[in-house]
Amino acid sequence: MKLFLSLTTFANNLGSIPLLAKAGRVAYHAVFWVALFAFLLYFDDSGLSTLDRWWNELINLLFYAVIVYFNLFYLIPNYLTKKRFLTYLLLLLAVTLILTPLRVIFLYFRFSGIPQLQNTLLGNLDLYFLLTFTIGGGSTVLKIVSDWFKQLREKQELETQTMQSELRFLKSQINPHFLFNTLNNLYALTLKKSDKAPEIVIKLSEMMRYMLYECNEKRVPLYKEVNYLKNYLDLEQLRQHDNISINFQVDGHVSDQQIAPLLFIPFLENSFKHGLNTQLKDGFVNIHLQVKQKSVDFKIENSKGQTIASPDNRPSGGIGLVNVRRRLNLLYPDHYQLRVSNTPNTFAVHLTIDLE
Numbered sequence: 001m002k003l004f005l006s007l008t009t010f011a012n013n014l015g016s017i018p019l020l021a022k023a024g025r026v027a028y029h030a031v032f033w034v035a036l037f038a039f040l041l042y043f044d045d046s047g048l049s050t051l052d053r054w055w056n057e058l059i060n061l062l063f064y065a066v067i068v069y070f071n072l073f074y075l076i077p078n079y080l081t082k083k084r085f086l087t088y089l090l091l092l093l094a095v096t097l098i099l100t101p102l103r104v105i106f107l108y109f110r111f112s113g114i115p116q117l118q119n120t121l122l123g124n125l126d127l128y129f130l131l132t133f134t135i136g137g138g139s140t141v142l143k144i145v146s147d148w149f150k151q152l153r154e155k156q157e158l159e160t161q162t163m164q165s166e167l168r169f170l171k172s173q174i175n176p177h178f179l180f181n182t183l184n185n186l187y188a189l190t191l192k193k194s195d196k197a198p199e200i201v202i203k204l205s206e207m208m209r210y211m212l213y214e215c216n217e218k219r220v221p222l223y224k225e226v227n228y229l230k231n232y233l234d235l236e237q238l239r240q241h242d243n244i245s246i247n248f249q250v251d252g253h254v255s256d257q258q259i260a261p262l263l264f265i266p267f268l269e270n271s272f273k274h275g276l277n278t279q280l281k282d283g284f285v286n287i288h289l290q291v292k293q294k295s296v297d298f299k300i301e302n303s304k305g306q307t308i309a310s311p312d313n314r315p316s317g318g319i320g321l322v323n324v325r326r327r328l329n330l331l332y333p334d335h336y337q338l339r340v341s342n343t344p345n346t347f348a349v350h351l352t353i354d355l356e
Contacts, residue, residue: 032142036135037061048117056107063103067095067136072143080140092140096133104128185235196238203231211262218331219258219356222291226254229264233287236272245284252291257355260331264298266324267349271302274347294355301348328353 040057048056071092079088104121111117121128186204189197210228214220230248237246271285283303290297321340328336328351335354341347 068139215261222257
């Protein structure tokens with residue numbers, strides 16, 4: 001009686017199952033049944049006409065479909081997924097014991113005029129039990145494999161979304177960080193009524209256009225990133241006094257190589273904020289960019305004053321160095337090398353990136 005109620009519940013809810021409403025899933029099921037139908041036809045040696053063989057296998061397919069979908073939509077969700085393994089196996093076996101005799105009886109009367117086929121049906125009853133149970137159990141295996149791939153795909157999508165969200169957050173830290181520094185520089189020059197202030201405004205406008213409209217992509221052309229660095233250094237050169245040496249050397253052919261935006265700027269910011277700005281008179285920042293078709297090699301070294309020392313003996317770079325290292329881990333995992341050298345008088349960074 002309980003099994004009958006289960007079948008009734010299954011039949012009532014079949015139309016509302018989301019699996020059948022999805023075209024992709026329906027296509028997968030259709031391929032499965034067509035393949036099984038072709039398999040059954042191939043091994044049908046009843047000797048009947050082609051039309052009769054097709055009808056016989058369609059009848060077999062109907063009974064197989066009942067056990068498969070009852071298994072998928074009732075037994076697995078209510079018993080297997082709840083780890084009631086023994087109950088699940090017993091119910092699957094019970095459905096097999098019910099459907100197999102029904103199928104044999106139906107075909108037996110269909111072959112009423114062919115005693116040889118009737119005897120074959122009765123003589124192979126155990127084989128039909130095994131085949132029905134195998135097809136029902138096979139649907140369980142396919143369901144488990146399908147769910148595993150689905151969970152794996154959802155996990156990868158979640159990881160991708162998490163990484164993209166984190167990258168957006170890290171980039172949002174970079175832009176205000178640089179903007180505040182530059183505005184402070186501009187403010188200092190306007191207080192002095194310096195003629196350099198309008199030039200700074202133009203340079204800043206070009207840089208803000210790059211950050212706002214072009215840095216939203218995952219990759220940007222390398223030549224744009226280099227121009228951005230040059231603008232930044234031009235701004236700093238205007239602000240620094242004459243005893244400060246700023247050198248930027250680019251070797252190699254800079255063209256359309258693609259690179260993540262705003263990777264180098266935190267190193268430049270730190271070199272001025274924690275290096276030259278702590279000097280009483282002389283100081284330097286030397287930058288060298290070696291460009292190849294599939295890699296870039298970035299080196300920066302700056303002098304520093306005694307105030308650069310921190311309790312943990314590292315430059316107090318704020319969010320800059322931590323941010324760029326985190327971005328490198330997300331964007332270029334296993335495809336970059338970052339080396340930092342901290343001496344009493346200098347601070348140096350050497351970054352190598354394998355471009356994709």
